[in-house]
Amino acid sequence: MGAHKEKYYFEFVGAHGAGKTFMYHVIAKQQLLKPHKAFYPGQMKRPAVHFALSCPILAIKNIRHIVFVAGFFVRYVKIRKINLRVLRTLIKMIILHPYYKRFDFDVLLKDDMLHMIQRIIFKRDVKIEEAFREYFMHFIYLYNGLIFVDIDPEIRRERFKRRFPGESDSFKATREVIHERAHQQSRILRRVVTTQTIVPFIVLDGGSDVKMNAQKAVLFINQII
Helix, strand or coil, X not given: CCCCCCCEEEEEECCCCCCHHHHHHHHHHCCCCCCCCEECHHHCCCCHHHHHXXXXXXXXXXXXXXXXXXXXXXXXXXXXXXXXXXHHHHHHHHHXXXXXXXXXXXXXXXXXXXXXXXXXXXXXXXXXXXXXXHHHHHCHHHCXXXXXXXXXXXXXXXXXXXXXXXXXXXXXXXXXXXXXXXXXXXXXXXXXXXXXXXXXXXXXXXXXXXXXXXXXXXXXXXXXX
């Protein structure tokens, strides 16, 4: 654990299979943001007991955000198993974000709060873009910058075929439905991200070379921090 200092948060947004995770892994593992210390959540070793003890306090401190997410789901989302999983994940992320600030890093790179809402099955009469915008504006305080990674549908489908080696056909079929919905709704989320003027953003082509995209993301991040 390090001393208190300013920390920056950059979220990678876009459809599943766009290359977001590979990109921020390259940046963090190779420390391309030196002298700034960049991390992604998987690199942070959080003791299970310490995290469990911290959860109640962090949940209380962030109760208004948890209430917002719960209300968002009540108003806009169908009662489905996958939606309940997304809700559970989002509540965990609300708690994890302030918990991560205890670690010694300058820049946090990840895909979560905006990434997960692309999976949601909305009620039929919901205007999804308006719902996404409401959600984004509530959590806008989190972001120092956004990296939206676009992807051609055909490239996404080819990557999907190689993504789950050894898994059953039924598992792949279920995941394909989720990935396809996330891709369609990522188009809507892109409009939300690229039409707002509060948080700096960059749009990258996920079909391009990962290292080249990582360098573009590094340049973008360095301009902000």
